[in-house]
Amino acid sequence: SLLIPGLLFMVAGCGLIGTAQPASPAKGIQVRMIKAGIGLNEDHPQGQGLKKFKEIVERKTGGKWKVQTYFSAQLGDDLKMTEALKGGLQEITIPSTSPLVGTVKEFGIFDFPFVFNDPKEADAVLDGPLGQKLLQKLPQHGLIGLAYWENGFRNLTNSKHPVATVADFRGLKIRTMQNEVHINAFKALGVNPTPMAFSEVFSALESKTVDGQENPLATIESNKFNEVQKYLSLTNHVYTPFVFLVSKKFWDQLSDEEKKILTDAAIEAGKYERELNRQQNKKSLENLKRKGMQVNEFSPEEKKKAQEIIKPVIDKYSKEFGEDLVKQMYDEVNKVRGQ
Ligand code: KDG
Numbered sequence: 001s002l003l004i005p006g007l008l009f010m011v012a013g014c015g016l017i018g019t020a021q022p023a024s025p026a027k028g029i030q031v032r033m034i035k036a037g038i039g040l041n042e043d044h045p046q047g048q049g050l051k052k053f054k055e056i057v058e059r060k061t062g063g064k065w066k067v068q069t070y071f072s073a074q075l076g077d078d079l080k081m082t083e084a085l086k087g088g089l090q091e092i093t094i095p096s097t098s099p100l101v102g103t104v105k106e107f108g109i110f111d112f113p114f115v116f117n118d119p120k121e122a123d124a125v126l127d128g129p130l131g132q133k134l135l136q137k138l139p140q141h142g143l144i145g146l147a148y149w150e151n152g153f154r155n156l157t158n159s160k161h162p163v164a165t166v167a168d169f170r171g172l173k174i175r176t177m178q179n180e181v182h183i184n185a186f187k188a189l190g191v192n193p194t195p196m197a198f199s200e201v202f203s204a205l206e207s208k209t210v211d212g213q214e215n216p217l218a219t220i221e222s223n224k225f226n227e228v229q230k231y232l233s234l235t236n237h238v239y240t241p242f243v244f245l246v247s248k249k250f251w252d253q254l255s256d257e258e259k260k261i262l263t264d265a266a267i268e269a270g271k272y273e274r275e276l277n278r279q280q281n282k283k284s285l286e287n288l289k290r291k292g293m294q295v296n297e298f299s300p301e302e303k304k305k306a307q308e309i310i311k312p313v314i315d316k317y318s319k320e321f322g323e324d325l326v327k328q329m330y331d332e333v334n335k336v337r338g339q
């Protein structure tokens with residue numbers, strides 16, 4: 001028929017016009033496949049947040065983007081996935097800031113114990129000038145940081161005895177994140193710290209390679225640490241955030257419209273995740289008690305003592321990360337407190 005040659009001509013014509021145009025910058029929304037991986041499992045608020053992110057992005061791109069989600073360190077631990085982002089082999093990961101100090105050492109200020117009193121203070125500082133200043137240190141390392149999500153206040157579990165005083169820390173072998181502040185702060189308390197990736201923690205606890213670990217309540221429950229840990233001490237010793245990372249190699253291919261969709265989705269899903277995590281932490285405390293964990297408080301007096309003991313470590317790292325930056329953090333916290 002007459003129709004077919006006409007169609008062919010049109011297709012060929014489009015092709016010609018297409019090649020005549022400059023290859024970049026990308027316009028509109030392209031078809032893209034995105035690999036997003038995290039260390040925690042699908043049930044954890046972080047997993048739910050990642051699923052929410054997928055749903056938002058796929059909807060806003062009219063299905064042109066497909067987000068493939070990988071949970072429980074299927075693509076590797078925080079460090080491995082972050083390296084994959086730098087190399088352009090993976091598009092998204094959401095690690096704790098703690099193991100990222102090898103890339104941007106200043107993230108270590110969030111490893112200082114007892115900085116925030118509640119999650120709202122953390123939100124204000126992370127979403128404010130200081131948090132944004134730190135995100136801007138990422139692009140020179142091949143990473144784009146779009147938002148902070150909540151990991152939360154960390155609490156100590158172990159299989160030996162309740163930790164209710166600073167003296168109770170002595171002699172315990174505790175898994176820590178791969179981070180010098182954590183390692184040295186625990187050393188100061190007389191702990192034998194054993195840094196390792198999160199994906200190895202359960203079996204290290206089960207085989208008694210370590211006596212304990214520390215993580216937010218939602219993580220302790222969703223990873224069933226209660227099955228291999230008897231004692232839970234509500235130390236709330238540090239608030240470590242998650243940071244939503246995108247590969248810069250990927251980011252640089254995106255149109256402005258795509259960048260906006262991605263950024264908005266990371267923030268919106270992050271708000272959802274924070275809220276979910278706060279609710280889950282309350283539920284997890286009840287669930288962990290019900291499942292047989294012996295829970296104790298860690299009093300404000302003991303916290304003060306711990307702070308005194310750890311102070312030389314904090315002073316040392318304040319110099320290393322920049323005293324101005326540390327001061328800015330405390331100033332911003334005080335501002336939120338209205339002081
Ligand atoms: O997905 C995040 C996890 O990989 C990890 O960052 C969790 O806080 C964590 C830990 O203890 O390693």
